[in-house]
Structure formats: C-alpha cells, structure tokens
Amino acid sequence: MLDIRDLEKRWLHYKIKSYIPHAVILISLLVISGISFFIFDSSSDLQKQTNQESLKEKVSTIKETQKIVKIKPQAIAKEPQITMPLKEPSHPTKMTIEPSLSFMKNMQSATSPYYHETNNYSIPSKKKKIIKAKPVIEETQDVIVEAKEKVKEIPIEKVNKISIKRRDTKDDIAEIITRFKKNNNPALSLFVAKKYYELGEYKKSYNYALITNQINNEIEASWIIFTKSLVKLGKKKMAVRTLQTYIQNSHSSSAQLLLEEIRTGKFQ
Amino acid sequence: MSSSIFTTSKDVFLDVVNHKDYVQLDRVSTIYQSLKDSIKKPLKMILLYGKPGTGKSMFLTKLYNDLSSSQIVHLYQTPILDESEFYKTLAQDIFSIKYSGELNFTQFMKIVNKSDLGSIPVILLDEAQLYSDVLMEKIRLLSDTRTIKFVITLHKTEKEDLIAKEHFQTRIWETIELENSSPAELKIYVQKKLMKANCFDTANMFNKKSIHTVYKFTHGNYRDTNKLLYALFDLYATYEENRQISTFGTSQVPTKLIEMAAIHTGLINA
Numbered sequence: 001m002l003d004i005r006d007l008e009k010r011w012l013h014y015k016i017k018s019y020i021p022h023a024v025i026l027i028s029l030l031v032i033s034g035i036s037f038f039i040f041d042s043s044s045d046l047q048k049q050t051n052q053e054s055l056k057e058k059v060s061t062i063k064e065t066q067k068i069v070k071i072k073p074q075a076i077a078k079e080p081q082i083t084m085p086l087k088e089p090s091h092p093t094k095m096t097i098e099p100s101l102s103f104m105k106n107m108q109s110a111t112s113p114y115y116h117e118t119n120n121y122s123i124p125s126k127k128k129k130i131i132k133a134k135p136v137i138e139e140t141q142d143v144i145v146e147a148k149e150k151v152k153e154i155p156i157e158k159v160n161k162i163s164i165k166r167r168d169t170k171d172d173i174a175e176i177i178t179r180f181k182k183n184n185n186p187a188l189s190l191f192v193a194k195k196y197y198e199l200g201e202y203k204k205s206y207n208y209a210l211i212t213n214q215i216n217n218e219i220e221a222s223w224i225i226f227t228k229s230l231v232k233l234g235k236k237k238m239a240v241r242t243l244q245t246y247i248q249n250s251h252s253s254s255a256q257l258l259l260e261e262i263r264t265g266k267f268q
Numbered sequence: 269m270s271s272s273i274f275t276t277s278k279d280v281f282l283d284v285v286n287h288k289d290y291v292q293l294d295r296v297s298t299i300y301q302s303l304k305d306s307i308k309k310p311l312k313m314i315l316l317y318g319k320p321g322t323g324k325s326m327f328l329t330k331l332y333n334d335l336s337s338s339q340i341v342h343l344y345q346t347p348i349l350d351e352s353e354f355y356k357t358l359a360q361d362i363f364s365i366k367y368s369g370e371l372n373f374t375q376f377m378k379i380v381n382k383s384d385l386g387s388i389p390v391i392l393l394d395e396a397q398l399y400s401d402v403l404m405e406k407i408r409l410l411s412d413t414r415t416i417k418f419v420i421t422l423h424k425t426e427k428e429d430l431i432a433k434e435h436f437q438t439r440i441w442e443t444i445e446l447e448n449s450s451p452a453e454l455k456i457y458v459q460k461k462l463m464k465a466n467c468f469d470t471a472n473m474f475n476k477k478s479i480h481t482v483y484k485f486t487h488g489n490y491r492d493t494n495k496l497l498y499a500l501f502d503l504y505a506t507y508e509e510n511r512q513i514s515t516f517g518t519s520q521v522p523t524k525l526i527e528m529a530a531i532h533t534g535l536i537n538a
Contacts, residue, residue: 014538
C-alpha cells in the first residue's frame with residue numbers, strides 16, 4: 001500500500017522545482033525587456049525633446065525668415081513698415097535676423113527710396129559703390145566692341161590703356177608691342193599692324209599681320225592688312241593669291257571687294 | 269473495469285526473469301537469432317554484454333529453455349564464486365560426477381579430457397563480471413580445450429570493458445551487445461507484456477505521450493520500465509482502493525501518475 005498523500009506532496013514539490021527555472025527565465029526576460037523598453041523609451045523621449053527643441057528653433061527661424069520675406073512686397077509696395085523684424089529685439093534667434101536684415105538693406109537700397117528716410121543704415125555708401133561699378137561695366141563693354149567682339153578676356157585695365165590708341169606716336173606702339181610680347185594677344189598685334197600700316201611702315205605692318213594670322217587665322221582684318229601691306233610692298237600677285245585663298249575659305253565680302261580693287265588697280 | 273485489473277497489470281511488471289515473460293521485439297528477435305546461430309558455430313566463447321536492465325539475463329534464460337531440449341546446456345544465473353565449488357558444480361552437472369572433496373583446476377581438466385559426451389556442452393554464465401580474474405582465466409583455458417562452450421554475460425561498464433579486452437579479446441569469436449529500447453519499441457514492449465496477461469484495457473491506456481513520459485525517466489531500460497510501471501499500477505490500485513480513481517479516469521495514463529511513480533521508484537529525485 002503506497003502512501004499517496006506523501007507521494008502527492010513530493011510530486012507537488014517536484015513540479016514546483018521543475019517550474020522554477022522556467023519561471024526564473026520568464027521573469028528575467030520580462031525584467032530585461034522592461035528595462036530595455038524603459039531605457040529605449042527614455043532615450044527616445046530625450047531624442048524627441050531635442051528634436052522638438054531643434055524643430056522649435058527651426059520653426060522660429062523659418063517664421064522669422066517668412067516675416068522678412070513677407071516684408072519684400074511691403075517694401076516694393078512702398079509702405080514704410082520695414083522695421084517689422086526689428087520689433088522683437090528680445091528674441092533668442094537674433095543671430096538669424098542679422099543676415100536677413102543686411103539682405104533687407106540691400107533690397108531696400110536697391111528698390112525703395114523711402115528706406116533712407118526710415119532707416120539709419122549706411123545704404124548711401126553702398127549705393128555709391130554700385131553706381132561706381134556701373135561705368136566700369138560699360139567701359140568693358142565699349143572695349144569689347146572696339147576689339148570687334150572677339151577679345152572677350154581682355155582685362156579692364158588693359159582696355160583702358162588701349163583707349164589711348166588715338167595718339168599716333170611710335171612710343172605708344174612700342175608699349176603695345178611689349179604688352180603683346182607678354183600676353184601674345186592677337187588683338188594687340190593686329191592693332192600694331194594697323195598702326196604701322198597707317199604710318200606707312202608696310203614691312204612691319206606685313207610682319208605683324210602675319211604674326212596675328214599665325215595666332216588666329218580667322219581674323220578678317222589681319223588678312224586685309226596683310227594683303228594691303230603686300231600690295232604696298234609691290235607684291236601684288238602674292239596679295240591676290242593670298243586673298244583668293246582666304247576668300248575660298250571664308251567667303252568674306254570685304255576681302256572680295258579688296259580683291260576687286262587690287263585687280264582693277266583702284267588700290268595701289 | 270474490474271477492480272483487479274490494476275493488480276494484475278502490476279504483477280506483469282514484477283522484476284522476475286522468466287522465459288515466459290520474454291517479449292518478442294523485432295530488433296531483439298534478430299539478436300536472439302544471431303545468438304542461437306553462434307551457439308552452433310565452433311566458437312570457443314560467446315560474450316553477451318550490455319548495460320544493466322537491457323535483458324541479458326532474460327536472453328540467457330530464453331536460450332537455456334530453447335536449447336535444453338536439444339543439447340546439454342546449463343544455466344548459472346548466480347555466480348559460483350568459490351573456484352572448487354565451481355568445478356565441482358560443473359563436474360556434477362555436465363559429467364554427472366559427484367565430487368566430495370576439494371576439486372582443483374588440474375583435477376577438473378582430467379575429468380574433462382577423460383569424458384566423451386558426444387556433443388559439446390554449453391555453459392551459460394550470467395553476471396560473469398562477478399567472477400574473479402583467476403577463475404575467468406581458468407574458464408578461458410577450459411574454453412580453449414573446445415570440450416566446453418561458454419556463453420557469458422557482462423555488464424557494460426568501463427571496468428567490464430577492460431575485462432573483456434584483457435581476457436577475451438583473442439578468444440571470443442562472437443560478441444553481442446544488448447541496448448535499451450527506443451520509444452517505439454518500449455510501447456510495443458509495454459503493450460505486449462500487458463496483453464500477454466490479458467490486460468487489454470490497461471494496454472490501451474498507453475498512448476504516445478504517456479510512453480514518451482515513461483521513456484523520459486527510464487531511457488528505454490527494461491528493468492527501470494518494469495519498476496516504474498509496477499509502481500504506476502500500484503498507485504492505480506491504491507487510488508482504486510481509496511475510491512479516488514475517478515480523479516484520473518481510465519482512458520489514458522496521466523503524466524502526474526507516471527511522475528509520482530518515478531518519484532516513488534527513485535527515477536526522479538524529489
């Protein structure tokens with residue numbers, strides 16, 4: 001006869017003992033997951049906070065810029081309410097306002113004449129600068145026109161000096177020759193060739209026209225000076241052949257005219 | 269279900285070596301057939317080994333009962349540890365010579381050489397690991413004469429493996445290992461055993477789950493299974509006596525009862 005009660009007690013003990021490892025594993029898993037969730041949650045909260053802060057900053061910055069942008073039409077509409085962004089001097093995003101204000105100054109200085117009355121910024125000086133710049137641009141444009149639209153990279157200073165071309169002295173030609181030797185600009189050599197031709201020094205004009213052709217053989221003026229110099233040097237046949245060759249390639253009308261003049265004897 | 273079914277089922281699993289209780293399993297039957305075939309071969313010695321409770325003693329008993337009708341076979345389930353007594357017992361059983369005084373190995377060898385039995389007697393020695401090394405050496409010498417054939421069983425432990433190596437490595441021509449059953453074999457074993465005793469209802473109570481629970485505690489060892497199931501049916505019988513059997517029902521064996529039986533038999537340390 002078995003002692004069933006004792007056996008049942010022992011069995012209960014055994015069952016509890018057998019469930020202990022499972023319970024321990026389960027509890028530890030729960031604890032670990034709880035802790036990890038808490039850590040994750042708190043870190044995400046922190047991240048959210050920082051994100052929100054940065055977002056707030058961004059939003060405020062955006063708001064400020066929007067305000068400034070909104071001012072543009074106001075300024076254009078010539079309403080003297082330009083000082084709106086300056087109404088909040090205690091705002092933490094002062095730094096972001098400053099560049100916008102400078103932008104405003106530029107805008108206003110460029111567009112609104114009323115701005116001078118309401119603002120104390122030194123816009124007139126900036127305006128002066130801009131006005132100064134304008135003639136420079138015009139000058140360069142003029143110079144480019146003088147160089148027959150092919151010398152685009154000529155510096156402004158040089159062009160300014162070229163503007164003294166009307167003085168037909170040999171010293172000036174020598175100065176241009178030295179500058180030509182420095183930068184090898186075909187516009188300069190062509191200029192020299194023309195000047196020598198005008199001075200009647202055809203050999204030199206022939207040489208400089210040839211040099212110009214060697215640098216750039218598509219300049220019509222250099223071909224014409226070259227052939228004219230040849231004719232003046234008594235090499236009419238050579239001039240005709242040179243012009244014919246050039247006309248074949250370029251179909252230049254002025255070269256054609258010159259050829260006719262040489263053939264008919266109008267140009268001697 | 270009659271009140272005696274659990275008691276009958278309990279008695280089925282009494283740990284007694286009886287050739288009638290031998291359960292025919294496929295794998296075991298193959299091993300048994302190979303053992304029977306080995307007896308017919310001119311082998312000096314046959315070693316049957318395995319862990320305790322794998323059915324070695326049952327094998328020897330079954331072999332003894334099967335061979336006794338056709339040839340001279342003697343089974344010694346309990347080891348005869350005294351050397352003189354061992355020789356005297358063999359002389360009496362094999363050659364029918366009753367020796368009153370001390371009988372030593374030399375005298376026994378003289379008897380063996382003089383005898384003419386016509387066929388080689390088979391001596392089945394169970395629990396051979398209990399014999400002394402000296403006596404085991406004498407048994408080896410006796411088997412070398414080819415006048416007596418020995419079938420011995422050994423427990424498979426590290427120590428017994430050493431004995432097997434040292435004493436029998438060169439002489440044993442046949443070694444047969446017995447192993448624990450698989451879960452499927454265990455189910456067949458339990459149900460066949462119960463059905464042999466006409467306990468069909470209790471045999472049907474064992475499903476796959478309950479057999480796996482039994483296997484978890486016994487690892488397919490026949491002796492442990494017998495012990496566990498004996499305790500299980502003892503529990504059933506007790507609950508029945510206390511009129512508490514309805515708590516569990518009789519359709520299947522609950523895990524709780526198997527665990528309680530395992531606690532009772534010491535298979536669970538609770």
